[in-house]
Amino acid sequence: MKFGYRFSNLLGTVYSRGNLLFTPDGNNVISPVGNRITVFDLVNHTSITLPVQTRRDINIMALSPNGRILLASDEEGQMIIVNMQMHVQLGTYKFKHTPATMEFSPNGQMIAIGVDNRVFIYKSPLAEKSLNPMVRLSHFQHAQNIASLDWADDSKKLLITCKGGVIFIREANARRSHMFQVHGSESIHTFFGNSEGTVVHSVTRKGLLQWKFYTDEELLRGGLIEPKTEDGNEVSVTTQSGNVSVATAKKENATTGRWRYEGLKQFDSGMGYKVKCARYHKRAQLLVVGYNNGQFTLYRMPDNQELYKLNISSHSISSVAFNNTGEWLAFGCKDLGQLLVWEWRSETYILKQQGHAYNMSALSYSPDGQNIATGGDDAKVKVWNTTSGYCFVTFSDHEAPVTAVQFSPVASQNAVYSASLDGTVRAYDLLRYRNFRTFVSPNKTQFGSLAIDPAGEIVVAGSTDTFEIYVWSIRTGRLTDVLAGHTSPVSSLSFDPINSLLVSGSWDKTVKIWDIYDDGATKETIQNKSDVLAVAYSPDGQRLACSTLDGSIQIFETANWTQMGIIDGRNDITGGRGANDHLMAKTNPAGRAFTHISFTPNGQCLIAGGDSKYICIYHVEQAILLKKYQTSGNLSLDGILDLLDWRKLTEFGHADLMDRDFEDGEQRKDDYLPGVKRGDMSKRNTKKKIKTYGLAMSPTGRAWAATTTEGLMVYSLDENLFFDPTDLSIDINSDTIRATLADKEYLRALIMSLRLNEKPLIEEVYEAIPPNHVAFVCHEFPLYYLKNFIQFLSYNFDRKPHLEFQMNWILHLLTYHGKYIKSNSNSMIESLRNLQKGLAQQYSDLSQVCDDNRYTLEYFAKIASLPRREVVDVKDEKVEDMQDDDDDADDMDDNIYIAQTR
Numbered sequence: 001m002k003f004g005y006r007f008s009n010l011l012g013t014v015y016s017r018g019n020l021l022f023t024p025d026g027n028n029v030i031s032p033v034g035n036r037i038t039v040f041d042l043v044n045h046t047s048i049t050l051p052v053q054t055r056r057d058i059n060i061m062a063l064s065p066n067g068r069i070l071l072a073s074d075e076e077g078q079m080i081i082v083n084m085q086m087h088v089q090l091g092t093y094k095f096k097h098t099p100a101t102m103e104f105s106p107n108g109q110m111i112a113i114g115v116d117n118r119v120f121i122y123k124s125p126l127a128e129k130s131l132n133p134m135v136r137l138s139h140f141q142h143a144q145n146i147a148s149l150d151w152a153d154d155s156k157k158l159l160i161t162c163k164g165g166v167i168f169i170r171e172a173n174a175r176r177s178h179m180f181q182v183h184g185s186e187s188i189h190t191f192f193g194n195s196e197g198t199v200v201h202s203v204t205r206k207g208l209l210q211w212k213f214y215t216d217e218e219l220l221r222g223g224l225i226e227p228k229t230e231d232g233n234e235v236s237v238t239t240q241s242g243n244v245s246v247a248t249a250k251k252e253n254a255t256t257g258r259w260r261y262e263g264l265k266q267f268d269s270g271m272g273y274k275v276k277c278a279r280y281h282k283r284a285q286l287l288v289v290g291y292n293n294g295q296f297t298l299y300r301m302p303d304n305q306e307l308y309k310l311n312i313s314s315h316s317i318s319s320v321a322f323n324n325t326g327e328w329l330a331f332g333c334k335d336l337g338q339l340l341v342w343e344w345r346s347e348t349y350i351l352k353q354q355g356h357a358y359n360m361s362a363l364s365y366s367p368d369g370q371n372i373a374t375g376g377d378d379a380k381v382k383v384w385n386t387t388s389g390y391c392f393v394t395f396s397d398h399e400a401p402v403t404a405v406q407f408s409p410v411a412s413q414n415a416v417y418s419a420s421l422d423g424t425v426r427a428y429d430l431l432r433y434r435n436f437r438t439f440v441s442p443n444k445t446q447f448g449s450l451a452i453d454p455a456g457e458i459v460v461a462g463s464t465d466t467f468e469i470y471v472w473s474i475r476t477g478r479l480t481d482v483l484a485g486h487t488s489p490v491s492s493l494s495f496d497p498i499n500s501l502l503v504s505g506s507w508d509k510t511v512k513i514w515d516i517y518d519d520g521a522t523k524e525t526i527q528n529k530s531d532v533l534a535v536a537y538s539p540d541g542q543r544l545a546c547s548t549l550d551g552s553i554q555i556f557e558t559a560n561w562t563q564m565g566i567i568d569g570r571n572d573i574t575g576g577r578g579a580n581d582h583l584m585a586k587t588n589p590a591g592r593a594f595t596h597i598s599f600t601p602n603g604q605c606l607i608a609g610g611d612s613k614y615i616c617i618y619h620v621e622q623a624i625l626l627k628k629y630q631t632s633g634n635l636s637l638d639g640i641l642d643l644l645d646w647r648k649l650t651e652f653g654h655a656d657l658m659d660r661d662f663e664d665g666e667q668r669k670d671d672y673l674p675g676v677k678r679g680d681m682s683k684r685n686t687k688k689k690i691k692t693y694g695l696a697m698s699p700t701g702r703a704w705a706a707t708t709t710e711g712l713m714v715y716s717l718d719e720n721l722f723f724d725p726t727d728l729s730i731d732i733n734s735d736t737i738r739a740t741l742a743d744k745e746y747l748r749a750l751i752m753s754l755r756l757n758e759k760p761l762i763e764e765v766y767e768a769i770p771p772n773h774v775a776f777v778c779h780e781f782p783l784y785y786l787k788n789f790i791q792f793l794s795y796n797f798d799r800k801p802h803l804e805f806q807m808n809w810i811l812h813l814l815t816y817h818g819k820y821i822k823s824n825s826n827s828m829i830e831s832l833r834n835l836q837k838g839l840a841q842q843y844s845d846l847s848q849v850c851d852d853n854r855y856t857l858e859y860f861a862k863i864a865s866l867p868r869r870e871v872v873d874v875k876d877e878k879v880e881d882m883q884d885d886d887d888d889a890d891d892m893d894d895n896i897y898i899a900q901t902r
Contacts, residue, residue, distance in 0.1 A: 009048060010038060011711060018319065022322065022323040023067045024067040026325055029351070030070070037082070040341075052080060056074040056635050058075075060099055071111070077094060101114045103150060116146070144164040147188075153197070157192070159192060193282075205274055283326065284326030286326050296331065318335075337354060340353075356378050360377075362403060375401075381418045398424065402418050404447070404461075407452075414431050416428050423441060425438075425447060439477060457473065457474055460516070469486075483502075487506075488507035490505070498540070500515060532548055535547075537558075538599045543599075553606065573593070574592055601700065604620055612639075614628050615628070637688055690708065692707070702717050733756070750777065786821070787824075793806065794831040797838040
C-alpha cells in the first residue's frame with residue numbers, strides 16, 4: 001500500500017479573516033482560511049486549497065492585474081509570494097508589522113504597501129524564484145498610520161489615507177502632493193472616482209465625502225477663488241457640512257489647479273448601523289457598502305443613487321469584493337465563517353458556503369468515498385463533496401452539539417445518522433434532504449458515540465451519563481434493547497463487518513463484546529490497564545484495535561480474542577506545548593493518547609490521531625510507525641511549538657493569554673455585554689489549541705480525512721500520472737517517440753509517451769493515432785499502463801472537441817479490459833468517476849441541443865433517406881422545364897440549382 005498522502009484540500013472552513021479577491025477573469029474567488037488560501041471556481045463549482053502556508057493567520061492579500069502573482073501577509077508581517085499558475089511559493093518577505101493595505105498598480109509594474117505610518121513602493125515580483133523578490137523603489141512616511149491606498153488608472157497617482165482622517169495624493173516623478181483633512185470621522189475606504197484621477201471619494205462611518213479637482217481657469221470663471229495676491233499666496237477654502245469639518249490645502253509647487261470639497265452624502269443604513277467595509281468598481285461606477293448588521297447597499301456613482309439593499313447575514317460583513325464586470329459581489333463574514341457570492345442583477349446566489357461556527361467534532365465517509373459528513377458543536381450536520389469541496393446540504397435539527405455521525409453502510413439507503421448531546425439520534429435522507437427518523441431514549445441522556453450494523457437495520461448509541469447502550473430498529477424507529485454493564489461513559493462503538501457482534505469501549509477500562517441478536521448477551525469482556533478511548537474493527541473482521549489513555553493501541557485477534565500485538569504511540573503523538581502548560585511537551589502526560597483510530601481498507605495499517613498536531617500511520621502486524629503527519633504549522637494556534645518563546649513570557653504570564661487593546665473604539669463597543677463597562681468578559685482571549693476531533697479513512701484507500709481545529713483536512717494520494725524513473729531509458733525522448741509515431745508504430749509510441757509522462761507529448765501521440773487503429777491499440781494495450789491512460793482520458797475528455805474519437809477509445813478499452821478495470825476499480829475509482837462525470841455532462845448538453853433542433857434533424861434525416869434515383873428524376877424534370885428559357889443568366893442560375901440538388 002502506498003503512503004504518499006499529501007494535503008489535498010481544506011473543507012469545513014471557507015473564510016476566516018482578511019480581504020477577499022477575484023481573479024482577473026472574474027470566475028474565481030480567493031479566500032483566506034487561517035494561514036492557508038482557498039480558491040473557489042465559480043464556473044466549475046470546485047474549490048482547491050493551495051499547498052502553501054504562512055506562519056500565522058493571513059491578514060491581507062493582493063493579486064497582480066494579470067492574476068499570476070499573489071501576495072499574502074500574516075498578522076505578524078510575514079509575507080509570502082505565490083505563483084498562482086503553478087501553485088508554488090516563490091519567496092518570502094518580512095515587515096516589522098503587518099501591512100494594513102496592499103495595492104498593485106493598474107499596469108502591474110509596482111505595488112504599494114502601507115505598514116504603520118509608511119508607504120513602500122516595490123517593483124512587482126517576477127513569476128519565478130529569485131534571490132531578492134521584492135525590490136523597493138521608494139517610500140513615504142506620514143504622521144499617522146496608513147488605512148487604505150488606491151492607484152489612478154495611469155499608475156502615476158497614489159491616493160493615501162491615514163487613520164486619523166488625513167488624505168494625500170502623491171504623483172509620480174513630481175514633487176507634488178495634495179492633502180485633505182477630515183475631522184470627526186474615520187475613513188473606511190478612499191478611492192479615485194474616475195479614470196483621470198480628478199475625483200476622490202471617501203467612505204466614512206457618517207457618509208460619503210467627495211472632492212473634485214478644478215483648474216485655476218475653472219475656479220476663476222466660476223468665482224470660487226480670488227486672483228493671486230502680489231506675493232503669490234493662495235487663499236485656502238474651508239467648508240463645514242454636518243459634524244464633519246473638511247479643510248482643503250495645496251502645496252506651493254502645485255500650480256495647475258485646486259481640489260475642492262463637494263460635500264457629504266449620508267448613508268441611509270437605518271437604526272444607526274455602522275459601516276464596516278466598502279469597495280468601489282471604477283469601470284462600472286458601483287459602490288458597495290457593508291454594515292455591521294449583515295446588510296449591504298449598492299450605489300450608482302457619482303450621483304450616489306441607491307440601486308440595491310439586502311440583508312445577507314446576521315453578523316457583521318468583514319470584507320467585500322467586485323468581480324471584473326461588477327455583476328458579482330463576494331462577501332465574507334468572519335464571525336460565522338461565511339462566504340457568499342451574490343449576482344445583484346438577477347438576485348441569485350452564485351456561491352453560498354458556510355463552515356461550522358464552532359469546532360467539528362465528528363466525520364464519516366460515504367460508502368463510495370464521494371461525500372463526507374461532519375458534525376459540529378453548532379448542532380449542525382453538513383455533507384461535503386470531496387471532488388468539488390462544497391457543502392451541498394446542512395441539517396439543523398439538533399438542539400445541542402453533535403458528537404458522532406455515521407453513513408449507512410448500505411450505499412442504496414443514502415442515509416446519514418447523527419448522535420447529539422440533546423439525547424436524540426437522527427437519520428437524514430440524502431435524496432430528499434430531510435430528517436426521516438428520530439430515535440429517542442426513554443429517559444434523559446446524552447449520546448457520545450454511534451454505530452450502524454453492516455446490514456443497515458440497527459443503530460446503536462452510547463450514553464455518557466447513564467453508561468448504557470441503546471439499540472433501535474431503523475425500519476420502525478422503536479427502541480429494541482438497552483445494553484447495560486459499563487460503569488463509566490461509553491466512549492466508542494464499532495460493529496463487526498462479518499458477524500452480528502458489537503464492540504463497546506468505555507472509561508471503565510473495559511471492552512465489551514455484545515451479541516445484539518441474542519438478547520444483548522455479553523460474549524466477552526476485555527480488561528485494560530487504562531481508560532478505553534476508541535475501538536475499531538478491521539474491514540475483514542479478523543482484528544480489533546483498542547486505544548487506551550496510556551498512549552498504547554492494543555490489537556486483538558477476533559477468532560479467540562487473544563492479544564496479537566501492542567503499539568506504543570506515546571512518544572509518536574507527543575508534540576506541541578501550549579501557552580498555558582507548565583510542563584514541557586516531553587514530560588506533559590496530557591494529550592499523549594490516541595482518541596480516534598481507523599483501519600485502512602486492506603486491514604494492514606492503522607491511522608490514529610488525538611489531542612496533538614500529529615497523525616500517525618502504523619503497520620498492524622509489525623507494530624511500527626510508517627509515517628507521521630503534522631496537520632498544521634499555524635503559529636496563531638496553540639500547541640504548535642515544542643518550546644515556548646521566552647520573549648513572550650512576562651511576570652504576569654504569557655503574552656498570548658492577555659487581553660489585547662482594541663485600536664478601533666467602536667469595535668470595542670460592539671463587544672460589550674449589557675451592563676458591562678470593561679468589555680465582553682465572555683470573549684475568547686486565548687488561542688485555539690490544535691487537535692484532532694475526528695478521523696476516517698476513505699473506503700477506497702486513496703484518501704483520509706481529519707477534523708482538526710482548522711477544519712476538515714483531506715489528504716490523498718497524488719492523482720497525477722505516476723512518474724517512475726526506473727521505467728525510463730536513454731532511448732525514450734521526444735525525438736524517438738515522434739520517429740516511432742512516424743513509422744506508424746502507434747501502440748509503442750503511446751506507451752513510450754506514457755513512460756516519459758509529458759502531457760503535451762501524450763496528447764500529440766494520442767490524437768495522431770488513426771480511428772481505424774484504435775481497436776487494435778486497445779486490444780494490445782498493456783495492463784501496467786492502463787491506470788495512467790484512463791487517468792489521461794478522464795483529464796482530456798472535456799478539454800478536446802473530438803467527441804466521437806474519444807468515445808471510440810473508451811468503448812474499446814471497456815470492451816477488452818472491462819474485467820480488469822472492474823476488479824481493480826478501487827485504484828482508479830477517481831479517474832473513472834471523472835470520466836463518467838464528463839460523459840454525463842456531454843450527454844446532457846447534446847440531448848438538449850437535439851431536443852431543441854428535433855424537427856430540423858428529422859428533415860435532414862428524411863432527405864438523406866431518399867433514394868438517389870428520386871433525386872435524379874427531380875433534377876431531370878427541372879432540366880426539361882429550363883430548356884425553354886434562352887436567357888443566359890437564367891441558365892446560369894439553373895446550373896447552380898442542379899449542382900446544389902446533386
